[in-house]
Amino acid sequence: MDLSNSSPVITDPVAISQPLLGGLPSNLMQFSVMPGGYSSSGMNVGVSRLKIEEVLVNGLLDAMKSSSPRRRLNVAFGEDNSSEEEDPAYSAWMAKCPSALASFKQIVASAQGKKIAVFLDYDGTLSPIVDDPDKAVMSPVMRAAVRNVAKYFPTAIVSGRSRNKVFEFVKLKELYYAGSHGMDIMASSANHEHSSEKVTNSLLQVVSGIEGATVENNKFCVSVHYRNVAEKDWKLVARLVNEVLEAFPRLKVTNGRMVLEVRPVIDWDKGKAVEFLLQSLGLDDSENVIPIYIGDDRTDEDAFKVLRQRNCGYGILVSQVPKETEAFYSLRDPSEVMEFLNFLVRWKKHSV
Numbered sequence: 267m268d269l270s271n272s273s274p275v276i277t278d279p280v281a282i283s284q285p286l287l288g289g290l291p292s293n294l295m296q297f298s299v300m301p302g303g304y305s306s307s308g309m310n311v312g313v314s315r316l317k318i319e320e321v322l323v324n325g326l327l328d329a330m331k332s333s334s335p336r337r338r339l340n341v342a343f344g345e346d347n348s349s350e351e352e353d354p355a356y357s358a359w360m361a362k363c364p365s366a367l368a369s370f371k372q373i374v375a376s377a378q379g380k381k382i383a384v385f386l387d388y389d390g391t392l393s394p395i396v397d398d399p400d401k402a403v404m405s406p407v408m409r410a411a412v413r414n415v416a417k418y419f420p421t422a423i424v425s426g427r428s429r430n431k432v433f434e435f436v437k438l439k440e441l442y443y444a445g446s447h448g449m450d451i452m453a454s455s456a457n458h459e460h461s462s463e464k465v466t467n468s469l470l471q472v473v474s475g476i477e478g479a480t481v482e483n484n485k486f487c488v489s490v491h492y493r494n495v496a497e498k499d500w501k502l503v504a505r506l507v508n509e510v511l512e513a514f515p516r517l518k519v520t521n522g523r524m525v526l527e528v529r530p531v532i533d534w535d536k537g538k539a540v541e542f543l544l545q546s547l548g549l550d551d552s553e554n555v556i557p558i559y560i561g562d563d564r565t566d567e568d569a570f571k572v573l574r575q576r577n578c579g580y581g582i583l584v585s586q587v588p589k590e591t592e593a594f595y596s597l598r599d600p601s602e603v604m605e606f607l608n609f610l611v612r613w614k615k616h617s618v
């Protein structure tokens with residue numbers, strides 16, 4: 267992922283056409299490389315690596331342990347959904363981050379006479395979290411719900427996966443797609459993919475001896491999955507990833523749901539991707555457009571934050587456990603996401 271050539275290009279658009287992107291402000295057309303150091307969204311492991319290696323590995327290990335707490339799963343998606351109501355911590359959290367289903371009337375009341383734009387994360391939002399990332403398929407009913415939503419509202423998928431891969435799962439041409447946490451709508455160098463292959467190969471080599479560890483090339487980002495790795499080996503995974511990254515000072519690592527996500531050290535995230543899409547699609551009129559962003563992971567917090575800062579639209583966190591979040595509302599799992607999308611369509615049909 268060589269970032270030295272910073273001329274932006276739009277990569278193989280599935281749904282966004284180049285003319286749409288003309289006339290954007292120049293600041294949206296550039297990547298900026300951040301200096302070394304820690305950031306709240308992740309760790310830059312390019313600077314003073316040897317001295318801080320132990321801190322990094324331990325920090326990463328703590329993040330790995332706290333990620334994706336296992337919790338009851340969802341009946342509609344073949345999972346067990348019992349006893350949530352009895353959890354006082356969850357109920358207290360729901361008071362701060364209420365259900366988007368229970369608050370549906372308020373949400374649509376604020377959207378009266380305005381245009382809603384829908385942004386959806388993929389894993390854990392449209393598909394349930396599963397052990398094998400290649401099997402995170404979307405159910406036909408969920409696909410129908412997303413297709414219907416896209417009939418009435420501009421709808422985009424914003425995923426950590428590569429754009430092609432998420433398109434293979436979603437299979438809906440009527441949507442907009444942003445892959446690699448939004449980097450796959452705009453890339454800064456033609457040889458990103460080549461470099462991402464290099465780091466993928468190195469990561470594959472080092473984790474090959476660790477049972478359950480897998481590596482996924484997401485074009486501009488690379489995921490190292492530890493969901494199926496014994497917890498005693500997590501520290502080793504963190505250490506090996508950090509060691510590989512010593513040779514790639516322009517990459518950093520962040521932690522998602524049982525996944526270490528290796529990505530370029532650039533000032534670009536899902537929040538920036540949402541702003542970019544709103545601009546590109548002519549939807550950045552905050553008086554008249556209500557963006558709704560639904561996601562389940564830390565990387566989605568960047569998008570929630572953008573909506574909060576713009577003071578327009580709603581972030582909706584998909585979670586079955588209380589979490590620190592910038593989202594306004596919550597949904598428990600993908601089946602509730604589907605219900606919410608169906609509510610939106612029904613409301614729109616009756617309000618026209």
Ligand SMILES: O=P(O)(O)OC[C@H]1O[C@H](O[C@H]2O[C@H](CO)[C@@H](O)[C@H](O)[C@H]2O)[C@H](O)[C@@H](O)[C@@H]1O
Pocket residue numbers: 387388389390394395396397398399400402424425426427482484489491493522523524525527563565
């Ligand atoms: O932004 P997203 O669309 O949520 O992508 C984030 C990561 O999602 C995938 O990993 C997650 O889902 C897998 C399948 O359910 C699960 O096995 C894994 O533990 C989760 O972290 C994807 O495979 C990653 O590459 C994405 O970075």
